[in-house]
Amino acid sequence: MLRVSFAALLVIGLTGCFSSYKTTGAPVRFSEMSEVLLQVGRTSRVQVLSLFGAPTNIHTTQDGETFRYLYVRQMADGVDVGLSMLWGLISLSLFRTEAERRDTDNLTIFFDREGLLQAFSFSPAFADDQ
């Protein structure tokens, strides 16, 4: 009986809940007004820079350039029965369950050789984020 109690106590002691929230990059400043301001064949790179800031990355191709603005959100939560040592380098997990979700706001803007807007696409991760 004592052994069972001790084992139960040990498992409870080793059980922990965890959650995390991580964002990478700056929120993409895209709104309904942006759709009005972004005009194919008219809007220049300079105007795009002043509207959305410095892009996450720039790709140069034969046909022009692409600006990409990315904002990544990662959420995770779970339960861990075990312990971690050396800042997580060594982890002794008896049982672990983790749910992870990753969402990205992605604004991609294509420019032609003259540096004028050719096309754009915005895909928000989701509207009702925390």
Added chain:
Amino acid sequence: MNRGPGLLLLLMLPLAGCHLGPFYDIYQTRIGPDLHRLSRLAESQVKAGETGVAELVALLGPPTRIERKRDDLALIYSSEIQDRHWYGIGIGMLGFNLHLFDHDTIVEPQQRLLFLVEDDVVIGVGNTVSGLEE
């Protein structure tokens, strides 16, 4: 029984990076230039169509990287920022953790200041500076 040394040891745990019970740790790091300062400098002194590259570099210092495009240059100043808040309840000592609960919030804004340069003159500025300010 003298409880003094034990109590003192318990109080000193957080100072040694250890915790027993609730804890709240804040880690803030920046690798790269202070872009808030550079951004303020650029806003007040860099004028599109007027400021030359030499003037820009003299004002802001060397860029983190330079990208050559077809007919122009992009001078990029960037910083890797991390603002981390970690809290919970449990025992932690020298990398050994036994937590009943913990929550980690990490914000990595990736600050960037981009200057588009054509014929050695700044023609546009892209400013994505947010997050930690000193």
